[in-house]
Amino acid sequence: MEQLSKQRWFNNNNIDNSNLPLDTSILLYPTYTFTNNTNFITRLRLNICAPGNENSRKNKIILSLCRQYLKEQSTVTRDRLNGFLSRSIPNSRIILDSLDSDQNVKDTQFLETDPRGFLSTTIQNNYIPQQLRITLDTPSSFPKIITTTYDTHYIKPNGIGIISDIDDTIKHTGVTGDKKSMFKNVFVTKWEDWIIDGIPQWYNSLSKTFNVDFFYVSNSPLQLFPILQDYIRKTLPNGPIFLKQYAGSLFASIMNTSTSNRKLDTIEQILQDFPQKQFLLIGDSGEKDFETYIDIALRYPEQIKAIYIQCCKDSISDGSYNDSNVLNELNDIIRKQYIKPFNILTSSATMPPVPTRPAVPRKPTTLNLTDLQRESIRVSRERRIPPPMPPPLPRRPATTPSAIRSGTSTDVYVVPSTQNDYNTYDDYFDKKADSWKSRLAIGLRQLNNLPNFNIDIKFFMDPHICLMDSTNLIRNCTNNK
Incomplete structure (x- = not known):
């Protein structure tokens, strides 16, 4: 050789x-x-x-910063750092x-x-x-x-494929948490602790039952490829992994994964390579997966069959205790607002007749008034006594700034009606939940404008529910062919 x-x-x-x-x-x-x-x-x-040379300026900085972020280091940490060094x-x-x-x-x-x-x-x-x-x-x-x-890995041109995110979708990463915990999950935590309950059962069941093809797409840096490849081989169906090549430092490549939408081009390339294949898109609420998948669905509505978004902790509400309620509200919005649009091209011959409204009778008018009558009306109007003035509003009790700072004030601040829509808001305002409802409403409006679509959307925390839904969905797709 x-x-x-x-x-x-x-x-x-x-x-x-x-x-x-x-x-x-x-x-x-x-x-x-x-x-x-x-x-x-x-x-x-x-x-x-x-x-790399550990004494080089770049690697010294990386190792120094890792010692500050990661108080505990082991052979696992050094192995996972090799790609960056x-x-x-x-x-x-x-x-x-x-x-x-x-x-x-x-x-x-x-x-x-x-x-x-x-x-x-x-x-x-x-x-x-x-x-x-x-x-x-x-x-x-x-x-x-x-x-x-x-x-090589030959993938058949038709059938069902799943495009899945990695971080906080198939493994615990903690993108929405503090950076120290996220670094610990990436460089210290054992791979067994990365497993998200229910995900391996869901993915492996679809792979064995329906021979589904899997594609893993993430914003994680390319240097983590060997570690993620080993994790997927041990727990999930085999499939190609697409990570991102970052030009910045180690910390920039790790921290910017949740704010950059870099997966769109890769997903679009997969759809173009397999135009006869239909896909399920699975992501999480910690990144911009929902907007990315909506964008893909708008471009390739015939190929996208479902969008599943896993609600990770502290990402859909300001308090994790409210996650379940917000999850139910998001799915309720989908059931109420996600409907097929009205076909404006419907023929007028098939349109039901519009009922005619009865004519409104004209207001009677006074005709042929004499000068004496007009003068009598004028005098009566001038002599009319105006209504009494309303009583003044009670003065609001004053609260001094010192009382507010010291916490001794017993007054409760009430949002004025001009800002609170006459007390239609709840006393507790969940900023993250409100943001997600707005994001969801925008996405649904975009999908409702499609002439033809049949895309399921679901937010979930228990993957077992999605296992049943996706199984029925794939079985229906298979039977309809």
């Missing part, structure tokens, strides 16, 4: 590889193979990297071999990574490649061959 590989290496005498570390490795991010009815296309993503090898040339089931080379391509050591490309074949072998192009004097092989 070594002789065969070196015969096909580039003539890279103009490339300086003298500083290429011996411990350079190829980190793969496996995706899937699909068909466009003409060829089979495989999406390839990889990074050429090497372990490593350094990429820029502009690396690689040899890509497509292999059949007998390990025979069917096709060879020569590719190059970008200045950050990453490569994202597609490979087209007239057959389904069973494996891909990636070999780093090194000078003939290099003492070893750096190569790796992985099995």
